[in-house]
Structures are given as structure tokens and as C-alpha cells.
Amino acid sequence: MKLEQADEMWLDAHCECSIAELVRLSGMSEAELRELVDYGALAPISAQDAEWTFSGDVVLTVQAAVRLRDDLELDAQALALTLTLIKRIRELEAQIGNLRAQLPRPMP
């Protein structure tokens, strides 16, 4: 089997993603993404910029929302709510992970 060397990109808050790239990666149209921004479910790094960019971790959130939209046949309102809740869940999971990391282990 042929081994291939690949280019890589972290999908986290340390990298940025243009709206065109987010369209390509999520399968959502630019109009749909703009609607989600209007609903407040999604926020570009700077709404004043002519070309919107998003934090890299938004890609994962939007991909999850698209999967739920397609698999559960959600409408735009339900999708916006889903997106907001996914973000909230991820924030809470990160907080739990951080608190767990601070819990001491029993001494040997």
C-alpha cells in the first residue's frame, strides 16, 4: 500500500478559517452561514471585515450541526438552536475537563 505524506491544519481557536473555506468544509451555503450569524448562533472573528473569518474550532461545530440537520431533518431555526447548544455543551465539557485535570490523584 502506498504511503502518502499529508499537509495538516489544526481545527481549533489557534487558526482562522475564511467563510469560503467554511462553506467548503461544512457543505453549508454562504447564505445559510450568514443566516446563522444573523440568528446569533455563529460569530465571525470580526463582523466589520469585508471578508468574514471564523475561529478554526467553528468548523467542527458547524460540521456537527450539518450532520444533525441532515440526519434529523432540522429547519433553519432548529439548526440555529442546535448550533448554540452544541457550542454550550463543548464549553461545559472543556470546563469539566479542566476541573478534572485539577483533581489530585490518590497518593501511591
Add this chain to the structure above:
Amino acid sequence: MKYKDYYQILGVERDADTDAIKKTYRRLAHKYHPDVSKDPAGEEKFKEIAEAYQTLKDPEKRAAYDQLGQHRPGQEFQPPPDWGRQFGDTQFSFDDIDLADLFAGLAGRGRHAGPHAGRQDGVFRMPGQDYEVTAHITLDEASRGATVELNLTVPEYDERGRLHRVERSFKARIPKGATDGQRLRLRGKGGKGTGGGPDGDLYLNIALHPHALYRVSGHDLYLDLPLTPWEAALGAVVEVPTLVGPVHLKVPPGTHAGQKLRLARRGLPKPGAGEGDLYAIVQIVVPTVLSERERALFKELADGSTFNPRGHFEREIRHEA
């Protein structure tokens, strides 16, 4: 080809109408969807449910499925002789094919086709599928970067638009900056596009092996730092292990249990630039077995000290009353 009983997977009768199938699918999808469910087996279960629904919700595909007859789940079977001619637009080979791939090939290409799929000059143009796989690495590999070899069995379309399962092997470089739960996108290393469509991407879910000393939160590390009561009371300089070797940490006098001592930029490297921090969490450990000398010294301390760590109990109770 192995038989799958789509009706049994959804838990509906073979004569169930489309509304009943849809309702059952939605109920099961709410329960098992991997973006919602915390059930470790949820993802596999949802794949089965979605596969069954994709076929049964479509009257044409459902009719084709019903024509396959009824067999035991997992049983090897062959479709009726004229099945391929009746329902397909090409000659099927049934030996090396999954039932899901067979129906995916009957009509449409599923959600992965996306907005960029379409016909151009008579050629079906479609981007390749995205793949996702978990890469388990050590903390040391996350710190220094690593090259991992990944093996995947993936569905791929051939030039005639038929799906096949193929073994693919990737050598992927994970750069410095990885941490637990992080996602790495490898551009163009997913499924091959067809008809000039772009190749899909490969997503690596990073999973760090647990470390004996460090716990990870983002790019910060947490380490339990056991101190003796006298080191905590008097202060001390202690050696602390870090990812790049031991360092000396100054423990200030009067340090208490649970206090976090920060070693700046001794955590995991972040993508691009910078590092997380290492936090040493103080634990005050007392000897469980005392020598006579130690017992005498502790006794002398107890007799001579006026320190009362529970003084606030009485104050608070008085205040509440």
C-alpha cells in the same frame, strides 16, 4: 454479499408505511446520533439505523430491497438473476460489495455528494468523501510532534460510479501543538474525487494516552506536587519534572494544600507559537509511620504552637446565630 434486515434494524413491520418508518427513524436517531448520544456504541448503532432508513424511506430503493427477499441477518445471499438489470443502470458484481454500497449506487450519492456534485460534459463530478479516524499518541509525541501510520477501510467510487471498500494506508505527520480531543485536518487525504471533483479530507481525532504524572487540559498540564508539612510551612526549593527535563521550583513559606504553583510555558506547545503552562498542585503529605524522633518533634510542635486551622468554625457559627 451479507444480508441485513433493515426492517428489523428499525424495529418496524415489513408492511409499515413511510410515515411510520420516518417516525421510528427519528426516535432512534434522537437516541443514538453520535453528536447527541454519549453511548459508546451509539455511532455504530446510528450508522445501521441511517443505512436502513436511507433505503426504506425511498420507495424505489425499498422496492428493490424487498425484491432481494428475506434472509437471516448476516447470511450470504445472491439477488435474483434479473435484479441488477431491473434496478440498476449497470452490471453489478455482488461478491465484493456491502449492501449499503449497493443501494447508495442505485440512486444519488448521499449527503457526501454535497453542493459541488453534478454532471459536466456527461461526466459525473463529485468530491471525495471525508474520512475520520482517531490517532492515539503519547504526551511526548504531542510535545515533539510525531508521524503516525493509519490504516483505514473506506468506501470509494470507481470510474463507473460504483462503490467498493478499499484498504488505504496513510503516513500522517502530527505537528507540535496537538492535545487531547483536538482535530487535525489533512487536506485532500480523504476519498478520491471523481470526474475532476476534489479529493476529500482526512480528519484525525487526537487522543492522548494517559500519563503517569501529568493531566492535560488544553495545552496546560497539571502535576500533583507532594510536600512535607515542614516544606509547606517553611518554604523550600524542590525539583519538579517537566516535559523537557527537571526544573527547580521555589515553594514559598506558608504554602497550603491545593495551591497551584505555575511554571509558565512548561506545558504543551501550542499550534503556531507559544506553550501552555504547567501547574504543580500542592498536596501536603504526612508520614504514615513515625520514628521516635519524628514523633517527639511533632509532639513538641503540637504543644508549642497556637495555630488553629478550625478557628473560623466557631466564628461562623456565632455569626450565623
